[in-house]
Amino acid sequence: MADTSNQAWLARSQAAVWHPCTQMQHHAQTGSPTHLPLVPIARGQGAWLYDFDGRRYLDGISSWWTNLFGHANPRINAALKAQLETLEHVMLAGFTHQPVVELSERLSALTGGALGHAFYASDGASATEIALKMSFHYWRNVGRPEKAEFLCLAGSYHGETVGALAVTDVALFKDAYAPLVRAATVVPSPDFRLAEAGESPADVARRAAAALAEHLEKHGANIAALIVEPLVQGAAGMAMYDPEYLRLARELCDRHEVHLICDEIAVGCGRTGSFFAHEQAEIRPDLMCLSKGISGGYLPLSIVLCSDTIYAAFLDDSVSRAFLHSHSYTGNPLACRAALATLDIFAADDVIAGNRRKAEQIAAALAPLAGHPQVEHLRQRGMISAFDVTTDDPYFSRKFYRAALDNEALIRPIGNTVYLMPPYIVSDAEIAHLGQAIGAALNTALHHG
Numbered sequence: 001m002a003d004t005s006n007q008a009w010l011a012r013s014q015a016a017v018w019h020p021c022t023q024m025q026h027h028a029q030t031g032s033p034t035h036l037p038l039v040p041i042a043r044g045q046g047a048w049l050y051d052f053d054g055r056r057y058l059d060g061i062s063s064w065w066t067n068l069f070g071h072a073n074p075r076i077n078a079a080l081k082a083q084l085e086t087l088e089h090v091m092l093a094g095f096t097h098q099p100v101v102e103l104s105e106r107l108s109a110l111t112g113g114a115l116g117h118a119f120y121a122s123d124g125a126s127a128t129e130i131a132l133k134m135s136f137h138y139w140r141n142v143g144r145p146e147k148a149e150f151l152c153l154a155g156s157y158h159g160e161t162v163g164a165l166a167v168t169d170v171a172l173f174k175d176a177y178a179p180l181v182r183a184a185t186v187v188p189s190p191d192f193r194l195a196e197a198g199e200s201p202a203d204v205a206r207r208a209a210a211a212l213a214e215h216l217e218k219h220g221a222n223i224a225a226l227i228v229e230p231l232v233q234g235a236a237g238m239a240m241y242d243p244e245y246l247r248l249a250r251e252l253c254d255r256h257e258v259h260l261i262c263d264e265i266a267v268g269c270g271r272t273g274s275f276f277a278h279e280q281a282e283i284r285p286d287l288m289c290l291s292k293g294i295s296g297g298y299l300p301l302s303i304v305l306c307s308d309t310i311y312a313a314f315l316d317d318s319v320s321r322a323f324l325h326s327h328s329y330t331g332n333p334l335a336c337r338a339a340l341a342t343l344d345i346f347a348a349d350d351v352i353a354g355n356r357r358k359a360e361q362i363a364a365a366l367a368p369l370a371g372h373p374q375v376e377h378l379r380q381r382g383m384i385s386a387f388d389v390t391t392d393d394p395y396f397s398r399k400f401y402r403a404a405l406d407n408e409a410l411i412r413p414i415g416n417t418v419y420l421m422p423p424y425i426v427s428d429a430e431i432a433h434l435g436q437a438i439g440a441a442l443n444t445a446l447h448h449g
């Protein structure tokens with residue numbers, strides 16, 4: 001009989017699967033400080049993942065920020081089974097289908113009709129590329145081809161394909177490919193950890209907006225769009241900022257005729273306390289990217305929503321003025337059905353209100369860390385909580401990660417930033433479990449790792 005233990009699966013995976021965001025050699029270095037465990041998962045249920053040896057892990061980061069309502073969610077499963085029996089896929093050029101129409105209508109309604117046109121792809125980086133191309137092509141179509149540059153924030157992350165790397169300011173992901181990338185201009189981040197003595201988060205936001213204003217005064221005529229992660233810059237290490245920045249950025253973009261692209265791939269779908277993060281600034285972007293949580297963490301799906309003005313600039317007899325971008329699985333019915341089932345749960349369960357209570361419980365579970373001598377910037381925005389650990393240990397993040405797994409929790413720090421982004425179905429007991437796992441992992445990583 002075939003060996004179905006963890007050990008067998010991880011050996012086969014190490015041999016045949018090239019894992020993402022990983023130095024593969026680190027998987028093999030058992031016992032070394034660089035060792036990164038590889039965990040074979042047999043099944044998932046609710047907030048929990050189970051391996052082949054009967055161990056379990058509470059998914060404290062929603063499997064890379066995708067899973068909103070738990071693994072093997074009965075409602076999403078049922079919707080997908082029904083869709084599977086009806087239509088698994090059809091090309092979206094020249095054809096359409098019920099899930100893609102309904103999803104587009106519902107997303108438009110969620111933006112109050114401001115972003116009424118939905119374009120589909122399969123992953124977040126593609127959504128970024130689509131938004132950049134749409135903005136660039138819009139300016140060309142309206143006779144302003146000189147507006148061809150992009151702005152992004154320091155520490156920004158918008159994906160890792162060659163086009164998306166142009167607006168991603170994370171050296172680790174970008175430097176090796178710099179010669180391939182037509183880099184955007186980086187403007188200061190409103191990250192409130194950058195506050196100088198006496199400055200409030202809103203002051204930091206105003207200071208960053210002043211730098212944006214100065215750049216736009218000089219170069220606005222050549223700029224197509226500013227792309228931002230509203231309220232929380234995820235891959236930068238959960239850098240959080242005041243909504244004031246988005247209000248000011250919206251005004252500045254209007255004044256200088258620059259598109260505002262909100263990348264809500266990580267922060268959308270209720271993660272920050274409102275359905276879209278940008279709502280907290282009472283603004284609307286010209287273009288919005290969605291992915292990750294929109295399909296409930298089930299299937300690869302991304303969407304770019306745009307305004308009537310942008311859409312209208314592509315309507316013409318000429319094919320070359322059209323947006324000719326496409327992917328084979330554009331608008332896949334199963335992925336759209338998973339997204340509709342996800343939106344149904346939001347509506348039926350009043351998830352946004354429920355998350356407010358959960359966010360308070362998470363805050364309470366992490367509150368004792370505020371007194372820890374090596375913890376700083378304990379912070380939270382809705383269902384994202386984070387803190388930074390002051391340590392010179394270059395192996396802190398993987399020591400913490402390993403120790404968290406030993407404490408039945410999947411918590412994968414970004415550098416020295418530990419964060420929680422649990423599924424919204426996380427229970428009180430599970431929140432307590434995450435709090436205890438963090439305390440124990442911190443102790444092990446700092447003192448015994």
Ligand SMILES: *Cc1c(COP(=O)(O)O)cnc(C)c1O
Pocket residue numbers: 122123124125126128157158159160229234235263264265266267291292
């Ligand atoms: C994850 C992420 C992306 C990229 O999405 P992929 O599906 O990984 O390509 C883009 N922007 C933000 C803000 C993200 O968090």
